[in-house]
Amino acid sequence: MRAARGRHDALPRLSHPARRAALDFAEQLLIAGPPEDPVARLRLTHWWQDRAGARPPRRATRLVRAARAALVRR
Known part of the structure; x- marks a missing residue:
């Protein structure tokens, strides 16, 4: 089960008020x-x-972003 989790899951989950505060701070x-x-x-x-979205990004979105980031680093 751990192998299937992404690196985002390595961090502890935030409570709703803390999550909202972090999102607001990043937005500002x-x-x-x-x-x-x-x-x-x-x-x-x-x-x-x-x-900030209602649901997390899908695997394809994460894959495209990772590929784009890898190409930019070259």
Whole structure:
């Protein structure tokens, strides 16, 4: 069962108020402009999009993002 879990599951699950606070904080950062590092901003954007939705991203979405990130690093 552990092998099937993604790296996102390695972190403890947040309670609803803490989750909402983390999402609000990330949203405020993205609206305000920081972080200046484009890779960090992209990772924060993906983190926020993944968790702000009603359901987590599907496997295909995660695969496409991982492939795109790997190609950008080249």
